[in-house]
């Protein structure tokens with residue numbers, strides 16, 4: 049895991065969830081899929097607004113259709129597999145070790161600790177970079193076809209966006225693209241800050257459970273971001289907003 053993460057920023061553990069639990073895992077997330085909050089729009093790989101001063105074909109002006117849906121943590125069954133895994137100290141330790149961190153913490157956020165990403169047929173998650181450093185996810189429903197995860201390891205680096213390389217990928221060049229096919233119950237850890245990635249459109253629904261961990265204790269998402277992702281906020285978000293972020297960053 050560590051080697052794959054250091055080398056390609058992406059690691060998969062096949063069959064992390066044993067097959068006798070697959071039906072239960074799939075049913076757990078499928079059972080709350082209708083609680084998902086949908087959002088859609090047009091995005092660039094950087095989620096920036098249009099910048100008309102740049103040439104029309106610049107990667108910061110290349111918008112693609114984007115649609116996504118997330119089920120918040122408070123819909124997950126309290127005694128289910130997903131919350132059990134998220135809160136399990138051994139799982140937390142394992143993720144921490146894979147990422148070679150000293151300590152990671154579960155979120156205090158009542159909506160964002162574990163979320164389900166629901167992609168009905170026709171959803172699109174086009175090429176983009178993540179704002180968060182890493183993502184831990186578990187495939188709970190495999191689409192009938194397609195739905196592969198594609199990524200370009202270290203396509204950009206701190207201080208250099210490598211716009212030409214990004215443009216080549218957006219134009220369909222495949223030499224820097226790696227593909228990861230996931231099966232139900234496979235665990236994936238991915239560092240998406242520098243590796244542009246997407247989910248290929250497929251047939252049938254694709255569900256993943258996403259586990260959020262932070263380097264500092266007490267993480268609660270910002271009101272604006274929470275409203276965007278979940279379509280609602282709780283008192284905990286409003287209260288936390290009044291306390292300044294320890295890192296002094298906006299999000």
Ligand SMILES: [Fe+2]
Nearest residue numbers: 177178240245
């Ligand atoms: Fe992403």
